Amino acid sequence: SQKIEQNSEALNIQEGKTATLTCNYTNYSPAYLQWYRQDPGRGPVFLLLIRENEKEKRKERLKVTFDTTLKQSLFHITASQPADSATYLCALESDGGTSYGKLTFGQGTILTVHP
């Protein structure tokens, strides 16, 4: 079965720096991958979706890459701010392309941006 790993349980950086989060997966070739943000006591909030034929996607200060050869996605937050502090979840499509929306989530990386 597919396995998904976010390489850091926690990441601490200084304000203004770029945060880079990693998501690795095995035993599967997902058609797309998503990144979500989760704040304490709240539900996950969608950030970006990237398809297997896309190398990179950007949205404001966010950038995600998808390397299907390395089976890895990188998620970058540039010019990070304390308000970016949250848990970031990587999620792989895992429904065999049937479009039923089945996602397998990683365990999350807790990002803390220090002023």
Next chain:
Amino acid sequence: DTAVSQTPKYLVTQMGNDKSIKCEQNLGHDTMYWYKQDSKKFLKIMFSYNNKELIINETVPNRFSPKSPDKAHLNLHINSLELGDSAVYFCASSQVGPAQQFFGPGTRLTVL
């Protein structure tokens, strides 16, 4: 306007009881989901319905029974609650196909 709402937000109950969690979405989506997030924060899909039809049914005990009375609602009934059922349960909805999922605020279930 709340996109995906769940009730109750907190649920504290004794082992062996039966309880239900309700979910409603006003986004016009055809697909709704139930997820369980355990104490280690792993978020795992339990069920998915598309237009009131059960599509995804992961390895979940028979004590858990989802029910979708219409496209906008997906309820979760749990029989004979056990200590291990304690978790946060999230409802979500999306359009069909590769699409972002909209999550509700979660229901924190505590079984004593």
